Amino acid sequence: MAIIEVDRLRKSYGRRTVVDGVSFSIPEGEIFGLLGPNGAGKTTTVECVVGLRRPDSGDVRVAGMNPATDRKRVTPILGVQLQHSDLQDKLTVREALELYSAFYKDPVDWRDPAERLGLAERLGDPFGGLSGGQKQRLFIALALIGRPRVLVLDELTTGLDPHARRDVWELIADVRDGGVTILLVTHFMEEAQRLCDRVAVLRAGTLAALDTPAGLIGSARNATVVSFVPSRAPDDEALAALPAIRSVRRAEDGRLEIAGTDQTVEALMSLLARNGITAHGLRVENATLDDAYLDLTREEH
Amino acid sequence: MSASIAMLKAEARLLSREPAGMFWVLGFPTLLLVLIGLVPSFRAEGSAPGGARTIDLYVPVTVLLGMIMAGLQSLPPTLAGYREKGILRRMSTTPVRPTSLLAAQMILHGAAMPVSGIAVILVGRVVYGVPLPDNLPSYAVTLALVTLGALGAGALIAALSPTAKGSTTTATVLFFPVAFTAGVYVPVQSMPQALRQVVELTPFGAASQALARASSGGWPEVKQLAVMLVWTVVLAGIAARRFRWQ
Numbered sequence: 001m002a003i004i005e006v007d008r009l010r011k012s013y014g015r016r017t018v019v020d021g022v023s024f025s026i027p028e029g030e031i032f033g034l035l036g037p038n039g040a041g042k043t044t045t046v047e048c049v050v051g052l053r054r055p056d057s058g059d060v061r062v063a064g065m066n067p068a069t070d071r072k073r074v075t076p077i078l079g080v081q082l083q084h085s086d087l088q089d090k091l092t093v094r095e096a097l098e099l100y101s102a103f104y105k106d107p108v109d110w111r112d113p114a115e116r117l118g119l120a121e122r123l124g125d126p127f128g129g130l131s132g133g134q135k136q137r138l139f140i141a142l143a144l145i146g147r148p149r150v151l152v153l154d155e156l157t158t159g160l161d162p163h164a165r166r167d168v169w170e171l172i173a174d175v176r177d178g179g180v181t182i183l184l185v186t187h188f189m190e191e192a193q194r195l196c197d198r199v200a201v202l203r204a205g206t207l208a209a210l211d212t213p214a215g216l217i218g219s220a221r222n223a224t225v226v227s228f229v230p231s232r233a234p235d236d237e238a239l240a241a242l243p244a245i246r247s248v249r250r251a252e253d254g255r256l257e258i259a260g261t262d263q264t265v266e267a268l269m270s271l272l273a274r275n276g277i278t279a280h281g282l283r284v285e286n287a288t289l290d291d292a293y294l295d296l297t298r299e300e301h
Numbered sequence: 302m303s304a305s306i307a308m309l310k311a312e313a314r315l316l317s318r319e320p321a322g323m324f325w326v327l328g329f330p331t332l333l334l335v336l337i338g339l340v341p342s343f344r345a346e347g348s349a350p351g352g353a354r355t356i357d358l359y360v361p362v363t364v365l366l367g368m369i370m371a372g373l374q375s376l377p378p379t380l381a382g383y384r385e386k387g388i389l390r391r392m393s394t395t396p397v398r399p400t401s402l403l404a405a406q407m408i409l410h411g412a413a414m415p416v417s418g419i420a421v422i423l424v425g426r427v428v429y430g431v432p433l434p435d436n437l438p439s440y441a442v443t444l445a446l447v448t449l450g451a452l453g454a455g456a457l458i459a460a461l462s463p464t465a466k467g468s469t470t471t472a473t474v475l476f477f478p479v480a481f482t483a484g485v486y487v488p489v490q491s492m493p494q495a496l497r498q499v500v501e502l503t504p505f506g507a508a509s510q511a512l513a514r515a516s517s518g519g520w521p522e523v524k525q526l527a528v529m530l531v532w533t534v535v536l537a538g539i540a541a542r543r544f545r546w547q
Contacts, residue, residue: 050394052547072396080394085387090318095311102307103395146395 003028003150003181004049009058011044018044020205021058026198028149031172031182033192033213036202037297042185043083043154045202049183050080050152062150076104079148079180081139083155089128093119093138096127097145104146113141116171118164132159140168144175151175154185169194189289199289201296208296213289220287221295222246222259226268228279229254234271242267255281304397305405312405316413322375326410327417330367331424334359338429350490357432358488360425361512365447365483365505367417371410372451373458373475377468379406380459390547399546407452414448435518443515446529447508453537454479454504460544482506489513501525504532 002025011019019041026032034042047053048060051067051074060067067074087096097110114120117137122130130138136159143151156172157165172195176182186192192199193213201209201216209216217223234256239248244264249257258268265284272279316322334356337343343355380403383389389399425431434440458475462468480486483505489497490513500506507528511521 052390052393071393071398075394075396078394080391082387082391082394085391087386087388087391088315088383090315091311095314099307099311100395102304103397105396 001028002026003063004032004183005059005061006045006049007059007061009045009048009060010056011041011048011053012056018205019048019055022200022202022205022207023058024200024207024210026181026183028181029176029179030197031176031184031195033196033199034183034185034202035187035189035192035199035293036208039204040202040297041205042202046152046154046183046185050078051075076146077149079143079146079151081143081153081156083158085139086135087127087138090126092124092126093130094123096138097123097141100142100145106147107145108147110141110145113144113171116167117141118167133161133164136160137164137168140171148180151180151182153182156184156186157188157191165191189293193289201293203297209292216292216296217287217289218261220292222291223261223287224265225257225259225285225287226265226283227255227257227285228282230256230272231278231280232275234275234277238271238275239268242271305401308397308401309405309408312402313409316409326367326371326375326413327420329370330363330417331420333366334363334421334425335428337363338425344429349488354431355488356425356429357516358484358490358513360422360431361509361516362484362488363421363425364418364444364512365508366480366485367421368414368447368451369476369479369483369505371414371417372448372455373479374472376406376410376452376455377458377462377472378465380456381462381468382465384459384545384547385464387547393546403456403544407456410455411448411452414451415444418444432516434512434516436515436520439520440512440515443508443511443521443526443529446526446533447504447512450504450508450529450533450536453533453535453540456540456544457536460540463545479503479505482509484509502528504529504536507532 004026006025007023009019009022010017022041022045034045036042044053048055049062049067051071054068062074063077065074093114097114101107101110114123117140119134119137119141122134127135127138140153140156143153157168160168169191172182184195196213198210198212199216200207209219211219239245239258242260242264244261246259251257258264337359338356342348346352346354348355349358383402389402392399392402422433426433458468458471462471482500482503489500489506489509492500501510507525511525511529514521
């Protein structure tokens, strides 16, 4: 059953339409990624989901409730990490964790997330004295304190070093294994590929794609690229007739580059075998989520 | 522990970490009273209208100064800063309403005001022999009303300023006229009658007159109470309607 439902969501600021008819639904226990260039409407979508903004039209439901009007019942099941929100500079890490624990009926022991996020040594430090990465980790800990059923993370690992990022990914995967549904806004393709069950790509306020990371990669313009130096040039027409072929390119050093799908590669191999052509220096490259993402959002750049 | 109590405790601890803010609210009014009293002529009998000493008139005035410091100078940048930094926004995604954070701040500032006032009265009594207020209930009622009015004014400044810096500027500009109406420069009782009638229509002018009457054993005039009450309702009402959460 879907725990988050977004249906034809539309939101404008003045005359500028930021989100223009976005729909998706997230089943319980899924990690759902929102990707897209700056200004594509990711944060606005998330703000509507957590009830900080009211949609101009369309419908948003969290566990069947309207997050903007049913605050009393939605907020207890929600854990949120936002961009551009700070704490009081002189509040210490421990005080922040204790304070937020007091906000919920059945909070976790805040020492657990603090420990896992490497904040145990920082409990006495004032918020204003923390580094960007430490603040970020504190916000993640605060988002987990109320045992949320739905966790919304806007730019989870921005500002974290590679080690901390990996630790946070592990933590988030564990949280999901506990049955929590996670809506994740991210700029990092590696993060989306590693964590997300499904990914929505937003472009200029509309949904450009919604698929599993593997599905998105498969739909990339050049899903698979084979290149080699043939012992003898294969017949152009035979190449052009290969299934699902996208492009053929001959480099000056005699290298042949053929882009298509796995199917193209299979057919190419048997074509070469039939004609007794040897492929020297054979390289096969698979597209990454990066390629798929750039294809989908190319018009933006 | 309930969320509101936890928040009140946390905010109280945060206030105690701002020694400068504490000084202006709790220390400065008393210090000013002591300094004023150092001028010999202000301690002379009959130096003020009605046969009182100037220093006697300055006790209620410096009591009001503490309220102005807390309500109009300290409160607005705190509230506007909480909005500007996204603290209210973050809090509104939790089961606790951000209103309770504003309320905690107003309660603490509201509690600091009478504390500052009592310190002034006691120091005036001990150092310069200023008699304690003759009519305590009347004095307390007036203080409670001014406290509410000062909180309303501070909340309104925070509501109308987009940033903490902007609210500090507004508060600083407002300080001089407001302090004037409270009688900080010239006690309201010593003002020319035409001016006094205008000043009595302002919240702190009315409060100044009401406190002076309570000091000498009387009750405030109905008009003075009405002026304070109307200002409180109007200021707080506009603040509540116009406060932006983000």
